[in-house]
Amino acid sequence: MTPNDLAFVAELTRQQAGVIIRADKSFFVETRLGPIARREALESVAELIDRVRSTNDATLTRQIVAATLVQDTSFFRDRATFARLQESVIPTLASRDKAPIRLLSAGCATGQEAYTLAMVALESLAPPRIDIVAIDFSAQALMKAETGVYSHFEVQRGLPIRSLLRHFEQADDHWKTRPDLRQSIRWGEHNLLDDLTPLGEFDIVVCSHVLSAFEPAAAAATLDRLDAVCRDDGFMVFGANESVSPPAAFASTPTPGVWRRSSAFPRVSSAG
Amino acid sequence: MRKVAARIVEQLHFEAIEAADGLEALSYCRSAMPDAILLDWSMPTMDGMEFLEKLRAEPNGDHPLVVMCSAETNPERIQFALDRGAAEYIMKPFDGDIIASKFEAVGLI
Numbered sequence: 001m002t003p004n005d006l007a008f009v010a011e012l013t014r015q016q017a018g019v020i021i022r023a024d025k026s027f028f029v030e031t032r033l034g035p036i037a038r039r040e041a042l043e044s045v046a047e048l049i050d051r052v053r054s055t056n057d058a059t060l061t062r063q064i065v066a067a068t069l070v071q072d073t074s075f076f077r078d079r080a081t082f083a084r085l086q087e088s089v090i091p092t093l094a095s096r097d098k099a100p101i102r103l104l105s106a107g108c109a110t111g112q113e114a115y116t117l118a119m120v121a122l123e124s125l126a127p128p129r130i131d132i133v134a135i136d137f138s139a140q141a142l143m144k145a146e147t148g149v150y151s152h153f154e155v156q157r158g159l160p161i162r163s164l165l166r167h168f169e170q171a172d173d174h175w176k177t178r179p180d181l182r183q184s185i186r187w188g189e190h191n192l193l194d195d196l197t198p199l200g201e202f203d204i205v206v207c208s209h210v211l212s213a214f215e216p217a218a219a220a221a222t223l224d225r226l227d228a229v230c231r232d233d234g235f236m237v238f239g240a241n242e243s244v245s246p247p248a249a250f251a252s253t254p255t256p257g258v259w260r261r262s263s264a265f266p267r268v269s270s271a272g
Numbered sequence: 273m274r275k276v277a278a279r280i281v282e283q284l285h286f287e288a289i290e291a292a293d294g295l296e297a298l299s300y301c302r303s304a305m306p307d308a309i310l311l312d313w314s315m316p317t318m319d320g321m322e323f324l325e326k327l328r329a330e331p332n333g334d335h336p337l338v339v340m341c342s343a344e345t346n347p348e349r350i351q352f353a354l355d356r357g358a359a360e361y362i363m364k365p366f367d368g369d370i371i372a373s374k375f376e377a378v379g380l381i
């Protein structure tokens with residue numbers, strides 16, 4: 001892939017998803033774009049990029065941008081975070097009143113994070129009181145998330161064996177999430193650069209290992225959009241080792257990456 | 273497989289002692305009880321389950337965290353291993369990430 005083609009794709013990704021692609025990622029990008037070029041019956045990735053340059057085809061552009069996004073994830077990624085949600089945050093929210101607890105998995109990739117939230121919430125709540133919304137830019141990742149089918153390797157990364165037995169059923173050499181887990185999650189293709197308020201308000205907003213890949217201005221604006229859908233006294237969660245800080249309305253908690261909103265803070269206009 | 277597992281365990285900064293079968297493992301345990309055992313269900317002479325039963329009957333034999341490892345993926349059989357005292361379970365084939373993740377799950381890392 002020529003530096004010029006890579007720069008072109010990187011610019012599309014920055015504009016459309018807010019994500020930075022570094023100049024040394026040409027092998028990764030080329031590998032990801034290969035299948036799209038083949039599907040379009042084109043000879044090479046270079047031809048695919050020429051096509052987008054000359055036609056500005058919006059659907060194809062979107063697919064190219066989605067293909068460049070890193071989809072790395074696992075069940076119970078950041079174990080301490082989920083332990084805190086399970087042992088303290090969710091039980092406290094659950095005892096507040098009888099309303100459903102709303103959780104947002106923003107940048108859910110192939111769904112492991114949303115299913116982990118469902119498993120953790122099921123420890124203190126009945127399924128009707130768990131309302132998880134999981135969004136991502138990538139339609140392909142969401143498709144896999146929604147089927148809930150994971151490989152032998154995927155279910156052994158992070159997922160304790162007892163959780164596997166309890167929440168999955170075996171399907172040949174794959175494992176599929178059980179209906180009660182799937183029931184509590186709604187999946188949606190949604191760009192984090194767009195307004196999030198149509199999704200409603202959430203008690204816990206999880207945006208983990210997403211914003212570190214964003215360019216700083218897009219990350220800051222996205223944090224404000226996430227704040228706009230976080231309830232007063234709600235929580236915002238990032239990756240434990242990410243250096244992402246939420247707006248000033250949030251205070252840190254003893255668990256790295258877990259922040260709590262203070263209701264005393266005025267709200268930024270939710271228009272952005 | 274055993275050699276591979278031992279290398280992975282060492283990379284995680286554990287001191288690994290390998291045993292070829294259940295009998296050898298049991299005599300190691302009698303001389304110095306380990307903190308954790310990566311236990312293959314199918315071993316010659318004494319299989320993993322039999323070893324686990326004998327281990328737990330030893331003085332201080334309930335100390336080691338046992339991570340069972342096997343090609344067996346039947347949920348009932350896995351549950352059986354857990355009921356017998358395995359703390360975690362690895363389905364073969366596995367890689368270093370999986371061992372690390374399972375050791376983390378039982379609090380070794």
Ligand SMILES: C[S@@+](CC[C@H](N)C(=O)[O-])C[C@H]1O[C@@H](n2cnc3c(N)ncnc32)[C@H](O)[C@@H]1O
Nearest residue numbers: 017069070072073107109136137191192208209
């Ligand atoms: C590295 S994965 C992290 C998955 C999961 N949150 C976790 O912590 O394991 C990042 C995800 O963010 C998604 N993403 C990146 N930019 C996005 C955007 N602008 N809007 C929505 N999702 C985005 C990617 O498609 C990818 O699935």
